[in-house]
Structures are given as C-alpha cells and as structure tokens.
Amino acid sequence: MLTVNIDNKEIEVNDGALLIDVMLKNGISVPHFCYHEALGPDGNCRMCMVEIEGQKRPQIACDTIVKDGMVVRTKGEKIEKVKRGILELELINHPIDCPVCDQAGECKLQEYYMEVGLYESRLDTPKVKAKKHIHLGSEVMLDQERCVLCKRCVRFTQIYTKTDDLIVEKRSDHSVITTFPGEKFENPYAGNVVDLCPVGALTDRDFRFKKRVWFLSHGNGICMECSRGCNLRVGHDKAKYQDDIIYRFKPRRNDKVNGYFICDHGRYSYKKENDNRLFYPFFKGEKIELQDSMDKLKAFLDKNSLVIVSPSLSLEELAYIKVWTSKRKLRLVTSLKEYIDESFEDNLLKTKERASNINATKLLDIEVVNDLEETLLEYKNIIIFSHKIAEQNFELLKDKKVINFTTTSINSDKFKLSIPIASTYEKAGSYINCDWILQKSDKIVQKELQPPTILEILGIIEDEYIDENRVWQKYLNQSPIFSDINLTLLKSDGYQLERRK
Numbered sequence: 001m002l003t004v005n006i007d008n009k010e011i012e013v014n015d016g017a018l019l020i021d022v023m024l025k026n027g028i029s030v031p032h033f034c035y036h037e038a039l040g041p042d043g044n045c046r047m048c049m050v051e052i053e054g055q056k057r058p059q060i061a062c063d064t065i066v067k068d069g070m071v072v073r074t075k076g077e078k079i080e081k082v083k084r085g086i087l088e089l090e091l092i093n094h095p096i097d098c099p100v101c102d103q104a105g106e107c108k109l110q111e112y113y114m115e116v117g118l119y120e121s122r123l124d125t126p127k128v129k130a131k132k133h134i135h136l137g138s139e140v141m142l143d144q145e146r147c148v149l150c151k152r153c154v155r156f157t158q159i160y161t162k163t164d165d166l167i168v169e170k171r172s173d174h175s176v177i178t179t180f181p182g183e184k185f186e187n188p189y190a191g192n193v194v195d196l197c198p199v200g201a202l203t204d205r206d207f208r209f210k211k212r213v214w215f216l217s218h219g220n221g222i223c224m225e226c227s228r229g230c231n232l233r234v235g236h237d238k239a240k241y242q243d244d245i246i247y248r249f250k251p252r253r254n255d256k257v258n259g260y261f262i263c264d265h266g267r268y269s270y271k272k273e274n275d276n277r278l279f280y281p282f283f284k285g286e287k288i289e290l291q292d293s294m295d296k297l298k299a300f301l302d303k304n305s306l307v308i309v310s311p312s313l314s315l316e317e318l319a320y321i322k323v324w325t326s327k328r329k330l331r332l333v334t335s336l337k338e339y340i341d342e343s344f345e346d347n348l349l350k351t352k353e354r355a356s357n358i359n360a361t362k363l364l365d366i367e368v369v370n371d372l373e374e375t376l377l378e379y380k381n382i383i384i385f386s387h388k389i390a391e392q393n394f395e396l397l398k399d400k401k402v403i404n405f406t407t408t409s410i411n412s413d414k415f416k417l418s419i420p421i422a423s424t425y426e427k428a429g430s431y432i433n434c435d436w437i438l439q440k441s442d443k444i445v446q447k448e449l450q451p452p453t454i455l456e457i458l459g460i461i462e463d464e465y466i467d468e469n470r471v472w473q474k475y476l477n478q479s480p481i482f483s484d485i486n487l488t489l490l491k492s493d494g495y496q497l498e499r500r501k
Helices: 019-025 077-091 108-116 152-160 192-196 264-274 290-300 315-328 358-363 372-376 387-392 454-462 468-474
Strands: 002-006 009-013 049-052 071-073 134-137 140-142 166-169 176-179 202-204 217-222 231-238 244-251 305-309 331-334 381-385 401-406 417-420 429-432 437-441
Touching (some): 152 166, 152 192, 192 202, 192 244, 217 437, 290 401, 290 417, 290 454, 305 315, 305 372, 315 358, 315 429, 315 454
Parallel strands (some): 002 071, 305 381, 401 417
Antiparallel strands (some): 049 071, 134 140, 140 202, 217 231, 429 437
C-alpha cells in the first residue's frame, strides 16, 4: 500500500494503481471523456489534467501511475485554466443543439460546460460541418458533429467484442467515427456504444425522441433473457393520464456478473413488459372479474392436476409453489427443453439457457420432465405458470382443462381460465444465475390496473398473507442453503452460493 495526497487529502492506494482510478473511487471529481474502466486509458482527450508536485507541466491522470508520497492538485488557477482551454477546443465545432439532443441531462460535455462556464464563444470562423442522423446499423444513430473523438466506441469493438466494426476516418478537425465502406454496424452488443458515448454523438434509435431522461425514474432489475442474469437499470415513467411504462433498459455495473455491459437482446426485451399485457381474467373466452376467477380456481383445485412452472419465476415464487403443491398433493414439474437455445450462446454474456432461474429449480429439487408430451397424456387438468411452455405446447394443451397464469393476452382467451399476473418488474424477487450468484430484483413498475403477483393469488387461495419476505422467513431461511441470507440486506452485487452440478 502507498500513500498519496490529493487536494490535501491523504489516501492509501495499491501499488501500480492508475491515478484516475484512485480519484474516481474516492469521489474526487475529474473530468474525462476517453477513459473508461472497462476499456482502460487512451490519453487522447486530455480532460483529466492534474498538477503533480515536482512535475514541470500538468499530467493526464488516466496515464499516471501513483507513487508513494505523490502530491496531486485538481484545483487552482493554473490547472483550471488548462482544463478550460481543453474544453474550449472540444466545443469549437460542437453544435448548440442540446434542446433536441437525446443525451441532454446525461451528457458529460454539458456537465463540464456548466461547471466551467464558457458562455462566450471566441470563434470567428465557421464551424466545421459533418453528417447528422446517420444510421450506422443495429439501433445506433450517429451525429458526427457532436463527436468529441474519445474513441470509446472504436475501442469497445476492438477490445470487448473484437469485431473492429468502427473506425476513425479522415484527419485533424475533419476526423469522424464511421464504419468501413459499405459495411453496417451489425453487432449483438452494439447498444453498449451508446452507453459509452459521453456526449450525444451516438444515440439509440429505439429510444430516440421518446422521452426526456429527466422524466424517467429508475429501478434495479435483473435481465430475464438468459441465465446470465445481467444487472439492469430500468427507466420508466408514468405520465399524466397514462400508465406506468418502461422506456429503456440500461446496463447496471456488476463485476461478478455482466461488468458494464449487456447484450442487445436483453436491452430491448423491455418491450415485452409493455406489449400485449393481460389485465383481466378470461374464462372460456369471456372476460370475467378477478374475484370470479379466484372462485373458479378454488373449484378446479379439488381435482387431480399437474402444475408446470417456468424456470424464470423468482426463487420466492418457486419455493412457495412447491410448498403449495405439496400441501394440495399436486404434482409439480418444470420443462427445460423450451428454454434451451444453443444458437443464442456466445463467449461474452449470452448463455444457451434462456431462463433466468434454472439453478433455483435445481436447489429446490423441482422435478424436470424431459418429455412433456408424455407427461401431459397422464393428466386432464393442467395449471401452468409459464407462457413459453404454454405457447410451445399449445396444440397438446388444446383439449385439456388449463388454468393459465400469464402476463400476456396472446392466446389467453383460448384456455379454460387465464389469470393475469404481475410481470417481472412489477414484483420483487430473487434469482440465481448461471454462476450461482443470488441476486435481487426490485419492484419497479406499478400499473393502473395492476395484476396481482403469483404469491398474492396463492395467498388468497390459502387464506394467508404471503409475500417474498414471508417466504424467506417461513420457508427459505429454514433451509441450510439459505439460512444465513437476509433478503433485505442482499448486497447489490449479489451473494455467491455454493456451486452445484
């Protein structure tokens, strides 16, 4: 361990640490564009200049290794004049279009400009013009005029995806980001360059002009699209006279799971939360009231039934359903065949298991059936907690008496009884990812006609109050696997469970 002094503050650091990392980890403000922890230093923007005692001129913090006893100053007339000059260079050709820029409110150039206060332009020659609203490919739009040439996007495709999709074309103040001639930026992780862009040069075509970011509220969620369980920042808003709607998913940093990034498939899966939602029960094709559906469900439970669950339900839901089926003497199974997709897997984040909680079904010893068709032949009455299994086995279920718990209106009128349930981000729950990390997803969205959670419905049936906290207290904490875990204190980066086969 070494000791450095930054703005008269003594800090202990590891030998070999980068000065900019030390500053950022200790809450010391340091303007920067090109540096990113996932991509390392590049040293081209020069915004992170600091004064170091004993050095003749200011140094860039992103390329400076700390030394024992180093004295650093980020404030003062001399260094602030240097930063002001560098920022002025960045703004020389930048268009003044903040009012129509999607990055407004999240733009680092805008923030630094407001801090420095360069309100008077000294430019007496025309700004260099460049192309605007270019569709690079995937869902990425480029405005070359706004670019500060930090090259984060270029380095992302070089370092992370290793696909070299983006390049810098031309020279000097005519340099621009682009693709190779005739090529499109078609990359399953393309949306991450929009997150990396510190200004409004790269924007998301899907989110473009839909919502101002300062209207959005955010919650912490988990991606449901595969067993990686990438951490999400869920942006949603309830405008006047409108329902609470999710507008975007952004990656939330978790070094144990997904680092800084997510795949585009998970990024745009938020649309499932908004589209084709079911808010009313259907009985034999006719819309009925929720209380009526509860009465019909109670009558149905008197018969011998097969219960099928999705391996994407939360740990709390799976645990309580297991308790509930055992009490009712119902057979409980899950099927994984519908959730395996070999073509989806890659060597970055995506896995072939297209379900978020397969490891929870293993820990809870829920029976896995390899041939669901053969199992279905044994039963006339089926209770399903899985839209995907219901959809992919629709022909097999046509002649069965099916109670369908679902979030979607697709085919809901074709089963005997379809009961609407809260979607993933309308409930709190925990999930165990492919690396056996237990993670918590918060309740984020509240609909006007909010469907009940599975736990609430089963609680009504059993005449008891049950929620995710009660499941932990009453059932999960009684298991040696989960006895030491407190759901309310579950760390934001997850809890590592013992790995199992």
